[in-house]
Amino acid sequence: MKLDFSVAVHSLLYLDAHRPNKVSSRELAQSLHLNPVMIRNILSVLHKQGYLIGTVGKNGGYQLEKALTEMNLGDLYDLTIPPTLSYARFITGHSGTDDEATESPIAANISETLTDLFTVADRQYRAYYHQFTMADLQRDIEHHGTFLAKERGLDS
Amino acid sequence: MKLDFSVAVHSLLYLDAHRPNKVSSRELAQSLHLNPVMIRNILSVLHKQGYLIGTVGKNGGYQLEKALTEMNLGDLYDLTIPPTLSYARFITGHSGTDDEATESPIAANISETLTDLFTVADRQYRAYYHQFTMADLQRDIEHHGTFLAKERGLDS
Numbered sequence: 001m002k003l004d005f006s007v008a009v010h011s012l013l014y015l016d017a018h019r020p021n022k023v024s025s026r027e028l029a030q031s032l033h034l035n036p037v038m039i040r041n042i043l044s045v046l047h048k049q050g051y052l053i054g055t056v057g058k059n060g061g062y063q064l065e066k067a068l069t070e071m072n073l074g075d076l077y078d079l080t081i082p083p084t085l086s087y088a089r090f091i092t093g094h095s096g097t098d099d100e101a102t103e104s105p106i107a108a109n110i111s112e113t114l115t116d117l118f119t120v121a122d123r124q125y126r127a128y129y130h131q132f133t134m135a136d137l138q139r140d141i142e143h144h145g146t147f148l149a150k151e152r153g154l155d156s
Numbered sequence: 157m158k159l160d161f162s163v164a165v166h167s168l169l170y171l172d173a174h175r176p177n178k179v180s181s182r183e184l185a186q187s188l189h190l191n192p193v194m195i196r197n198i199l200s201v202l203h204k205q206g207y208l209i210g211t212v213g214k215n216g217g218y219q220l221e222k223a224l225t226e227m228n229l230g231d232l233y234d235l236t237i238p239p240t241l242s243y244a245r246f247i248t249g250h251s252g253t254d255d256e257a258t259e260s261p262i263a264a265n266i267s268e269t270l271t272d273l274f275t276v277a278d279r280q281y282r283a284y285y286h287q288f289t290m291a292d293l294q295r296d297i298e299h300h301g302t303f304l305a306k307e308r309g310l311d312s
Contacts, residue, residue: 001246002243002246002274006247007248013262013266014262032248032263033248034248073273087158089159090159091159091162092166092190104170104173104187105297105298106166106173107187110165110166110169112300113296113300114162114165116296116303117285117293117296117303120304120307121284121285123307124284125281125284137269140273141262141269142261144269151279151280
């Protein structure tokens with residue numbers, strides 16, 4: 001879900017801004033105006049992947065384990081919004097129960113064609129995010145327009 | 157919805173394969189294994205945009221108005237899956253009721269940054285589809301692998 005990506009990114013920026021303090025999931029939830037359970041689920045994924053360390057108990061909390069420059073935005077996107085494994089529900093055509101002999105060549109082949117098209121489009125979409133790190137995103141927070149400027153640069 | 161794009165593309169290929177015959181929405185629905193109402197809704201959009209002509213009554217039906225080479229795949233994508241106008245529900249941070257003075261700089265600015273990021277990513281995603289016409293898609297139906305081969309060509 002796209003919101004998961006936004007929550008991950010926002011949490012990492014917040015933890016970075018509060019280095020070297022430990023930050024509780026409750027504090028993060030308050031700052032992001034979100035349910036603490038949702039925050040904890042996403043922090044748990046980031047924790048497993050080594051983005052942060054967590055300590056429990058009184059004075060416990062989360063701290064970043066890496067610099068923002070070491071956090072690739074595409075990796076975070078793939079982690080929080082995994083690629084679609086099957087486009088079956090988005091595609092018409094061949095169903096397993098059809099008699100293939102009587103099926104039209106279009107119905108028999110459109111699934112493979114659209115799966116290829118959607119798969120390549122999705123890979124190129126993700127490649128866009130992989131160009132950036134969390135440090136680029138932080139730069140845009142401080143001074144809006146860097147992503148738009150880069151796009152204009154590509155066009156010219 | 158991505159399925160709408162697939163239905164539009166499949167319908168156009170079917171109508172192309174049956175030129176110069178008129179095809180009823182019932183026949184299309186049977187071939188695509190879909191509800192005739194869904195087919196009619198999508199054909200109505202394609203009709204309004206001049207992709208096909210429809211005649212009513214006995215012997216009525218749909219016929220293509222253009223050649224497949226004149227149908228851009230990105231135009232069809234934009235038509236059936238319009239761009240997201242607001243990413244608000246995918247983004248954390250500033251809410252209208254916050255006291256801006258007490259809000260953190262991250263929460264105050266992340267919405268604009270993520271909106272820019274998502275908007276540019278989506279525009280580049282759509283640009284991928286705009287490279288192709290329905291004739292390219294038909295070619296892949298007849299001989300799978302053209303989209304994958306083009307992707308490999310870009311990489312090398």
